[in-house]
Amino acid sequence: MVLKLIAACVLAALEGYLLGSIVFGILISKLFCHDDVRTHGSGSAGMTNMLRTYGAAAGAATAIGDVAKGAVAVFIGEWLFGMLVPQFEPACGAYLAAIFAAIGHMKPAWFGFHGGKGVLVCGGAILALQPLVFLALVVIFLIEFAITRIVSLGSIIIAALYPILTLCYWAWNGAEPATLVFIGICSVIMAAMVIYMHRSNIQRLREGTEYRFGEKKK
Template sequence: MIWRYLLCAAAAYLLGSISTGVLVSHRLFHDDVRKYGSGGTGATNMLRTYRLKAALITFAGDALKAALAVGLGRFLAGFDGGCLAAVFAVIGHMWPLYFGFRGGKGIACTVGAVAVLSPILLIPLVVLWAVPVALSRCISLGSILAAIGLTPAVALWCHGQGLAPAFPVGCAAVITLLILWAHRENMVRLAQGKENKI
């Protein structure tokens, strides 16, 4: 069984390493989004650099690769395999093998992963993201709060489903910590009142 989990992790990391933002910026703009703004490859930096269409394509691509990784993980090793794949898809997105280990911050990947693991969890997470963004116009604030909400949301969902919570909640906690780490500079700017707004 161990080999199945190892395969889940490896495949998810390789899928997560496909940086949609880099590919879109190269293909559509003959450019590299990492040269601009935050230097990230995610939808927010694509929005600020190339506007809405590029950001939507990037978000969809990043969510899809994580969804595929989690689907493969579930096929290979059940629900826990999907949870493990979610973690490694996010790791691959943040530190992509193919693009110099410079990636995004993991939000779209997390959305894609959750959509496959339990779509109903997207409801509270979207609310936690959308309300702060609407009020503050800071995308990072919504992303941080949604990331913080992920772990308790998974814990409550496991309780409601009668599932053993240790592994899913542990994986959710790792993803939360990864996203918070990726947003550490944003948190400093938010505390200083200097964060970029949309």
């Protein structure tokens, strides 16, 4: 059983990382715009920088791709645990895959280990695992965005709230204590990674110079 558990963990982490490393912002900017989005704006390959640099279509396509790969990574991780170690909660494999999909997006092997900030990848994973939590986070983000027009601040806020909502969700659904601890740790890691990737945004927020959606490029 131990060997099967190790194999399930390794495979879930590997498939998550490899899927995460398919960074749609970079692919779209290179294939359709003959450019690299990482040379513009914030230097990120995420939806916000794609939208700001190339327009709505490129931003929307990037968002869809990033959310989809997060969801697919979760489904595969869940399936691997269900097949190899059915005595464990399949969601544990899903969360492990989600963490590594976010790592792959942030540090993609295919693109020089320089990708995006992982918000939408984590969002796709959350949508696949916890639709109600996803909906709550979207509502919180939209309220913040309507007030401040700052995308990064909304991303940081929902990342910070995610572990709390996750623990509430799984406790409400009667998860075993061991499962609750594992999922709690995974959710904290996911949140910490997203917040860490926004450290330059946090600095600009402190200085009052962070970009507000709709502002002209400086």
